[in-house]
Amino acid sequence: MLLVIEQFLNGLQFGLLLFLLAAGLTLVFGIMDFVNLAHGSLYMMGAYFAATFVAWTGNFILGALLALGATLLLGIVLEFVALRHLYNRDHLDHVLATFGLILFFNDAVRLIWGPAGLALPLPPWLTVPFQIMPGVYYPAYRLAIIGVALVVALLLYFVVMRTRIGMLIRAGASNREMIGALGINIKLLYTLVFGLGAALAGLAGLMQAPILTVQIGMGENILILAFVIIVIGGIGSIRGAFLAAIFVGMIDTLGRAFLPDLLRQVLSSTAASTAAPALSSMLIYLLMAIVLVVRPEGLFPAGRR
Amino acid sequence: MRTSFWLAGATVLALASPAVAGDTIKIGFVSTFSGPTAAIGNDMRNSFELALDHLGRKMGGKPVEVIYEDDGQKPDVGKQKTEKLIQSDKVDFIAGYIWSNVLLASLKTVVDSKTMMVIANAGPSQVAGELCSPYVFSTSWQNDQTPQAMGEYMNQKGVKSVFLIGPNYAAGKDMLAGVKSTFKGEIKGEEYTVWPSQLDFSAELSKARASGAASIFVFYPGAAGVQFLNQYAQAGLKAQMPLYTAFTIDELSLPLQKENALGVPGAQQWVNDLPNEQNKKFVADYRQKYPGLRPTFYGAQSYDAAQLIASAVEAVKGDTSKKDEMKAAMEKANFKSVRGDFKFGKNHMPIQNFYLQDVVKDADGSLALKTVATIIKDSQDKYHDKCPMK
Numbered sequence: 301m302l303l304v305i306e307q308f309l310n311g312l313q314f315g316l317l318l319f320l321l322a323a324g325l326t327l328v329f330g331i332m333d334f335v336n337l338a339h340g341s342l343y344m345m346g347a348y349f350a351a352t353f354v355a356w357t358g359n360f361i362l363g364a365l366l367a368l369g370a371t372l373l374l375g376i377v378l379e380f381v382a383l384r385h386l387y388n389r390d391h392l393d394h395v396l397a398t399f400g401l402i403l404f405f406n407d408a409v410r411l412i413w414g415p416a417g418l419a420l421p422l423p424p425w426l427t428v429p430f431q432i433m434p435g436v437y438y439p440a441y442r443l444a445i446i447g448v449a450l451v452v453a454l455l456l457y458f459v460v461m462r463t464r465i466g467m468l469i470r471a472g473a474s475n476r477e478m479i480g481a482l483g484i485n486i487k488l489l490y491t492l493v494f495g496l497g498a499a500l501a502g503l504a505g506l507m508q509a510p511i512l513t514v515q516i517g518m519g520e521n522i523l524i525l526a527f528v529i530i531v532i533g534g535i536g537s538i539r540g541a542f543l544a545a546i547f548v549g550m551i552d553t554l555g556r557a558f559l560p561d562l563l564r565q566v567l568s569s570t571a572a573s574t575a576a577p578a579l580s581s582m583l584i585y586l587l588m589a590i591v592l593v594v595r596p597e598g599l600f601p602a603g604r605r
Numbered sequence: 606m607r608t609s610f611w612l613a614g615a616t617v618l619a620l621a622s623p624a625v626a627g628d629t630i631k632i633g634f635v636s637t638f639s640g641p642t643a644a645i646g647n648d649m650r651n652s653f654e655l656a657l658d659h660l661g662r663k664m665g666g667k668p669v670e671v672i673y674e675d676d677g678q679k680p681d682v683g684k685q686k687t688e689k690l691i692q693s694d695k696v697d698f699i700a701g702y703i704w705s706n707v708l709l710a711s712l713k714t715v716v717d718s719k720t721m722m723v724i725a726n727a728g729p730s731q732v733a734g735e736l737c738s739p740y741v742f743s744t745s746w747q748n749d750q751t752p753q754a755m756g757e758y759m760n761q762k763g764v765k766s767v768f769l770i771g772p773n774y775a776a777g778k779d780m781l782a783g784v785k786s787t788f789k790g791e792i793k794g795e796e797y798t799v800w801p802s803q804l805d806f807s808a809e810l811s812k813a814r815a816s817g818a819a820s821i822f823v824f825y826p827g828a829a830g831v832q833f834l835n836q837y838a839q840a841g842l843k844a845q846m847p848l849y850t851a852f853t854i855d856e857l858s859l860p861l862q863k864e865n866a867l868g869v870p871g872a873q874q875w876v877n878d879l880p881n882e883q884n885k886k887f888v889a890d891y892r893q894k895y896p897g898l899r900p901t902f903y904g905a906q907s908y909d910a911a912q913l914i915a916s917a918v919e920a921v922k923g924d925t926s927k928k929d930e931m932k933a934a935m936e937k938a939n940f941k942s943v944r945g946d947f948k949f950g951k952n953h954m955p956i957q958n959f960y961l962q963d964v965v966k967d968a969d970g971s972l973a974l975k976t977v978a979t980i981i982k983d984s985q986d987k988y989h990d991k992c993p994m995k
Contacts, residue, residue, distance in 0.1 A: 303815040310807040416644045417828060419861040422839070429841030439839040442807070511839070512804045513831045513861055515641045521802045557808040560796065577773040577799045 315549020330536015340519025346502025375498020
């Protein structure tokens with residue numbers, strides 16, 4: 301029972317982290333109709349900035365905030381310099397250009413920080429396991445990720461659904477010519493949305509960094525999951541991304557945790573422990589395939605165009 | 606139009622010109638030079654180059670040319686690169702290979718073409734057993750051997766039970782099988798993770814804790830070892846369940862693992878402080894040639910690979926067409942290995958000592974790996990009986 305609770309938290313934590321990454325992606329893809337493969341690079345840059353600033357300031361929180369600002373700025377500059385010239389092209393051009401950006405960022409990082417990767421050590425107060433229930437310990441840092449991600453999700457919901465700027469973003473998603481004709485500076489709006497997406501990716505990257513390592517190409521595997529999530533959740537829908545991310549995080553973690561034991565009931569022990577990891581990593585894609593067959597527009601599609 | 610015709614003709618002729626037993630010794634070296642584990646390939650290349658420096662960049666009186674190819678840690682890419690080196694570069698020797706799955710994918714091409722091969726890291730059980738081959742040698746180990754040594758050490762320490770975690774690919778399975786074959790306590794559970802994409806081990810760590818085992822054994826080479834140790838420490842397991850490792854802590858991962866690695870033992874056939882002359886020279890010259898870097902066991906094995914190749918080429922005075930003579934020369938392991946002297950089994954896998962290494966603080970406060978004890982003397986892999994070679 302205690303194990304189930306612990307695995308449930310593991311799934312929740314992973315899902316929320318994926319949500320931060322997917323939220324930025326779905327905003328940019330759904331609202332600006334722009335396919336951004338370099339989203340994973342922004343995730344990586346967030347982690348590298350954090351490792352650098354934390355080492356530089358000696359303070360984890362301050363370094364993380366600086367890194368967040370830096371990723372936001374990087375996103376805005378990137379949009380302004382390169383990406384805004386591509387909005388009128390088709391998706392294949394987006395994919396080509398942003399794939400080029402992945403290569404660019406990977407090599408830029410190799411030049412600046414070297415090939416070996418960096419470590420982002422946690423402050424001591426985050427490294428102790430936290431007792432959530434008698435006998436159930438959970439890493440304090442993973443709990444902190446859950447907390448931060450939930451707060452960001454609420455803020456994001458509030459901004460998009462309850463503020464004027466959120467209204468403009470949603471309006472821009474429905475009909476970009478019309479909102480331009482009404483005298484709204486749609487270009488500025490897009491720059492802001494892209495910057496916001498970049499900051500969210502950077503936040504995901506810097507929060508993941510102490511658990512993993514800061515290394516070149518760290519955003520590429522996880523980006524695939526983020527795309528799966530926005531397909532399942534419905535492109536452009538924050539709510540869809542949130543629910544799909546939690547769903548995917550749970551399936552991934554619980555699959556890894558309990559599938560081997562289930563398989564051992566029917567297979568030999570060695571066969572089960574070999575087949576289970578392969579099978580559990582397929583589960584997510586199976587889910588995506590089913591969603592695409594049953595509801596091709598995703599589980600929670602954003603407003604129709 | 607006409608020019609392009611002649612150009613095309615010239616190109617065809619150039620490509621078709623037969624490979625003469627050339628004036629250079631050509632060596633192909635396949636390793637990982639891009640992606641998260643590029644640092645390992647880099648260390649292997651550095652050490653191989655250092656060995657060539659020590660050999661005067663000549664073998665059997667002929668200059669040496671090395672062609673490095675990047676496998677990207679992917680079996681299909683490794684196979685393509687191997688084919689390219691053998692078929693279009695026509696190398697005399699092929700060396701390297703970090704990953705067991707990359708090696709297994711590439712092996713057939715090498716064996717079918719009868720190219721001399723020296724494996725500098727990967728040690729899948731198949732290569733030691735039924736897939737052993739006259740021209741294939743290893744300067745590393747068979748995968749099971751190192752964890753077998755660790756299992757022995759855990760017996761010596763009186764460890765009652767263990768939970769095993771490793772990656773789900775050829776080497777991961779060998780490693781866990783290795784511990785299981787020697788460890789006498791109870792195996793409370795074993796978990797395989799998706800390799801190399803899975804970097805979050807929270808689910809496995811939770812299961813390990815819930816299993817009630819007295820200790821954990823892991824095999825996570827490269828960056829995954831850093832991630833595992835981070836998460837193991839963050840989960841607060843360091844005080845509850847001591848960790849035993851194989852190939853998880855080395856000179857590349859240690860600067861990132863930092864204090865997390867302190868006191869975590871590993872088994873190894875080579876440690877930087879082994880007291881033989883060749884090793885002292887290797888470590889000192891490496892640190893001088895590549896400031897800020899320290900050689901790893903990957904590098905030590907690559908250094909030995911170059912020395913083994915040189916011993917073969919010397920034996921035939923540079924005539925690399927005499928493959929059987931080179932094979933006979935290599936079987937003697939007649940060179941100064943940085944791990945100290947060793948012998949080859951009939952399956953061309955080393956019979957060698959395994960040491961216990963520990964992470965300690967250096968005099969200047971930096972972390973370093975140190976030999977603590979010899980766990981097993983003259984260990985031979987358990988698959989050699991399955992090898993049909995005599």
